[in-house]
Amino acid sequence: MLRLAIQKSGRLSEDSLNLIRECGISFISSSLKLKTECTNFPLEILFLRDDDIPGYVADGVADIGIVGENVLVEEGKQELTVEKLGFSKCRLSLAVPKSVEYNSIQDLNGKNIATSYPNLLQAYLQEQGVQAHIHTISGSVEIAPSIGLAEAICDIVSSGSTLISNGLKEVERVFKSEAALIATKDLSQEKREILEKLLFRIHAVQRARK
Numbered sequence: 001m002l003r004l005a006i007q008k009s010g011r012l013s014e015d016s017l018n019l020i021r022e023c024g025i026s027f028i029s030s031s032l033k034l035k036t037e038c039t040n041f042p043l044e045i046l047f048l049r050d051d052d053i054p055g056y057v058a059d060g061v062a063d064i065g066i067v068g069e070n071v072l073v074e075e076g077k078q079e080l081t082v083e084k085l086g087f088s089k090c091r092l093s094l095a096v097p098k099s100v101e102y103n104s105i106q107d108l109n110g111k112n113i114a115t116s117y118p119n120l121l122q123a124y125l126q127e128q129g130v131q132a133h134i135h136t137i138s139g140s141v142e143i144a145p146s147i148g149l150a151e152a153i154c155d156i157v158s159s160g161s162t163l164i165s166n167g168l169k170e171v172e173r174v175f176k177s178e179a180a181l182i183a184t185k186d187l188s189q190e191k192r193e194i195l196e197k198l199l200f201r202i203h204a205v206q207r208a209r210k
């Protein structure tokens with residue numbers, strides 16, 4: 001039996017479960033259960049916080065997982081990637097108050113930037129030759145400028161409406177992300193065969209969606 005870790009409740013959950021269902025795999029899901037065994041495919045599903053998924057897969061507690069590339073790369077676990085899945089597309093962007101004049105990334109030199117993605121941001125700033133102070137906060141990043149915590153933020157954007165409603169404008173795209181299927185490094189032969197079967201079905205679903 002192969003163990004798959006997916007997000008328990010959040011933006012990845014529904015699309016992850018739909019993908020499994022569209023692969024013709026049946027299971028009984030209950031919002032209270034932390035794991036479920038599929039009834040017609042050798043797969044067990046674990047429901048976890050998305051941030052915990054790369055670690056569980058890296059440690060082999062789960063064999064495979066579905067997680068956003070933003071979380072995966074932030075945690076330095078991109079080598080676990082099997083393939084991109086094409087949903088939960090978003091970007092990690094820098095934004096500043098819309099009243100602030102902004103010409104280039106150099107304008108952020110010496111500034112305070114609030115983010116939940118310090119590693120992705122640091123790598124980008126370094127690549128751009130910018131030195132700024134990164135304040136790592138775990139949520140509500142978009143209010144940081146209005147409360148005086150930071151002059152800029154670096155956060156996940158999809159439609160852009162959260163930025164607009166907080167009086168911010170997107171000025172740089174730091175990282176492009178979508179959901180990815182990841183797998184632990186040393187899967188047994190038996191589990192690798194189950195993964196191959198699952199991938200075969202995923203590819204059929206993806207072709208049918210096009």
Ligand code: PRT
Binds near residue numbers: 010050155162179
């Ligand atoms: O509880 P748990 O830790 O599992 O969940 P979470 O709250 O950490 O994550 P969740 O469910 O918010 O997001 C899971 C993943 O979905 C992220 O890691 C991204 O890969 C992906 N994703 C896609 C998004 C968005 N779109 C998104 N719009 N993650 C977050 N947002 C947030 C963003 O942080 C901002 O607050 O939505 C707001 C911006 O959205 P727009 O549409 O207003 O631009």
Ligand code: ZN
Binds near residue numbers: 050051
């Ligand atoms: Zn999370």
